[in-house]
Amino acid sequence: MAVTEAASSGLDATLAFALVGALGVGSQWLAWRLRLPAIVLMLLAGLIIGPGLGLLNPREQFGDMLAPMVAIAVAIILFEGGLTLNFRSLSDAAKGVRRLVIVGGPLGWAASTAALYYVAGLSIEAAAVFGGIMIVTGPTVIAPLLRQARLSKRPAALLQWEAIVNDPVGALAAVLAFEVVIVMQTATGPAEAAGALLTGIAVASVLGGAAGWGLSKAFRMAWVPEYMKVPVLFVVMLGVFAMSDSVLHESGLLAVTIMGLWIANADLPSYAEMRRFKEHATILLVSGVFILLAAGMSLDVLSTLDWRAAAFVLAVILVARPLPVLAALAFSNIPWRERLLVAFTGPRGVVLVAVAGLFGERLVSLGIADADRIAPLAFALVSATVVLHGFTLAPMARLLGLSASEAPGVLILGGSRWSVALGQALTKLELPVMVADANHAHLRAAREAGLPVFWGDILSEAAEHRLELAAYEKLICATDNDAYNTLAATDLAPEFGRENIFQLKRVKQSSTRHALPATLGGRAIGADDTFFDANARLSEGWEFRVTRVTEEFTMDDWIAKHPEAIITAEMGPNGTLRLFAEGERPKANKGARFIALMPARQERRQGGGQAG
Numbered sequence: 001m002a003v004t005e006a007a008s009s010g011l012d013a014t015l016a017f018a019l020v021g022a023l024g025v026g027s028q029w030l031a032w033r034l035r036l037p038a039i040v041l042m043l044l045a046g047l048i049i050g051p052g053l054g055l056l057n058p059r060e061q062f063g064d065m066l067a068p069m070v071a072i073a074v075a076i077i078l079f080e081g082g083l084t085l086n087f088r089s090l091s092d093a094a095k096g097v098r099r100l101v102i103v104g105g106p107l108g109w110a111a112s113t114a115a116l117y118y119v120a121g122l123s124i125e126a127a128a129v130f131g132g133i134m135i136v137t138g139p140t141v142i143a144p145l146l147r148q149a150r151l152s153k154r155p156a157a158l159l160q161w162e163a164i165v166n167d168p169v170g171a172l173a174a175v176l177a178f179e180v181v182i183v184m185q186t187a188t189g190p191a192e193a194a195g196a197l198l199t200g201i202a203v204a205s206v207l208g209g210a211a212g213w214g215l216s217k218a219f220r221m222a223w224v225p226e227y228m229k230v231p232v233l234f235v236v237m238l239g240v241f242a243m244s245d246s247v248l249h250e251s252g253l254l255a256v257t258i259m260g261l262w263i264a265n266a267d268l269p270s271y272a273e274m275r276r277f278k279e280h281a282t283i284l285l286v287s288g289v290f291i292l293l294a295a296g297m298s299l300d301v302l303s304t305l306d307w308r309a310a311a312f313v314l315a316v317i318l319v320a321r322p323l324p325v326l327a328a329l330a331f332s333n334i335p336w337r338e339r340l341l342v343a344f345t346g347p348r349g350v351v352l353v354a355v356a357g358l359f360g361e362r363l364v365s366l367g368i369a370d371a372d373r374i375a376p377l378a379f380a381l382v383s384a385t386v387v388l389h390g391f392t393l394a395p396m397a398r399l400l401g402l403s404a405s406e407a408p409g410v411l412i413l414g415g416s417r418w419s420v421a422l423g424q425a426l427t428k429l430e431l432p433v434m435v436a437d438a439n440h441a442h443l444r445a446a447r448e449a450g451l452p453v454f455w456g457d458i459l460s461e462a463a464e465h466r467l468e469l470a471a472y473e474k475l476i477c478a479t480d481n482d483a484y485n486t487l488a489a490t491d492l493a494p495e496f497g498r499e500n501i502f503q504l505k506r507v508k509q510s511s512t513r514h515a516l517p518a519t520l521g522g523r524a525i526g527a528d529d530t531f532f533d534a535n536a537r538l539s540e541g542w543e544f545r546v547t548r549v550t551e552e553f554t555m556d557d558w559i560a561k562h563p564e565a566i567i568t569a570e571m572g573p574n575g576t577l578r579l580f581a582e583g584e585r586p587k588a589n590k591g592a593r594f595i596a597l598m599p600a601r602q603e604r605r606q607g608g609g610q611a612g
Helices: 002-008 013-034 038-052 058-083 091-102 104-120 124-133 139-149 153-185 190-220 226-247 251-264 271-295 307-320 322-329 336-343 350-365 369-399 417-428 440-448 461-466 482-496 531-539 555-561 602-607
Strands: 409-413 433-437 453-455 472-477 501-503 542-548 566-571 577-579 593-599
Touching: 013 038, 013 058, 013 271, 038 271, 038 369, 058 226, 058 251, 058 271, 058 350, 091 104, 091 153, 091 322, 091 336, 104 124, 104 153, 104 307, 104 322, 104 369, 124 153, 124 350, 124 369, 139 153, 139 369, 153 190, 153 251, 153 336, 153 350, 190 226, 190 251, 226 251, 307 322, 307 369, 322 336, 350 369, 409 417, 417 433, 417 440, 417 531, 417 542, 417 566, 417 593, 433 440, 440 453, 472 482, 472 577, 482 501, 531 542
Parallel strands: 409 433, 409 472, 433 453, 472 501
Antiparallel strands: 542 593, 566 577, 566 593
């Protein structure tokens, strides 16, 4: 039967699976190129190939496997979210997160239930269950939005922690409300329902904690070989989710979140590799699940969305989300600007749609007729909030002064003369610049030049907590230690992107015996100079100079006049910064500015000055 239905839609299950993957990853890539919210493009892609063109109907192609596929994908997404939550990263946002979960969660449940009952017109049973699910703010959408908006550290931490911690809390709130509905609709006693709920929560907590503790111990004691750690982690996580879910539906989400939290705070040496793999898996899963859920919306379901649905979405965005958050953060140490940003940022995501669809079907089976409206209302809420916050979060953050940086900055490792001169030139392009060095004496010249500095190891935990790395798009490793430059470039490549990591040439780089693979270190920058060569140039009278390209004075004119100059960076008219290795040429569009390393002008040499 499933094969016949799949054939009727024009795609078999294999082609449908490949199409979902291609559209999901393709949407993410296109969003990166166009600097648009990825979630918006994924929703559009799903709607086009699903209810639009009719190429994909997930229920037909995947049949009974669709629900467990989505459930497992959501579990993996939440587990990866738990892996990102190291308690030390909370710092001064800890109090705010506790308030958002402990106070804001119940208040949000009540406010959402009221909006569903009074505005959307749902019955109190359906409203109570769906209202619990609406506590969820969606880590699947928060993470890409935070990357795009480049928020300051504390509001970003508040939004990220609230989203991940409230995901299982919202699912359990829905379970609680659902158990109450069962008591009202069946002969099941309140004591039995409460017992089932408490048992499920206890089992989820014990399973998640025990699995996290056991895996941490096994990895630390080397009971699992390095190449098997990720597969073992993956299989154990699936087992914990399945066992907990068999005791109480949706408690598996709590179990895997607790497991991820435990491992994130266990200080495992292989933690970075495991988390990196899970991040890659999550990108694929988020893409796939969004495409599937959007494609699964039929035109008949979408046609049920009327003016009451629109009023409900507005009520949630303007009332049911802001008021509980503002009440939870009242009289806290969180500044009012950050409270406003968090209050009016509540995008919903995969977990909301998946869990809402599941409980909607169960409520219908219990005789709650209007519960069939839960799924389309959830989809409308997700679509509206994703589009709204996808386009407004960054402007709102800038308006409130909560962006890590207006322009993509540059972080320079090493406080040498070359680093300071380049930093001064970059500041003339109105870019944020930070010079970091573990040696306090090396930072003296940078401080005297008025450049912001960080004293400490850039790879240390202190740097992670004190530096807002989101403010810096590019990293230049230019210390006098080639090995450290290579280590920093390699370790921070996933954070910045390998295309944004640069370092000075290693002293023995040209030697075959000492050559390193392309996977290590950063890209070359400027002249083909080592640390010592680069600083020797400045001692010999070279300087970094900033020049603007005009119609009258083109790049070719400038190069003909200064053939010995080495172009190091270009700031395009649209504010895009590019760094170059020796021999590379900028696009040289009208209005662009570029930095070049060149001998100082004759009058400066005679006066003994040095340009910045």
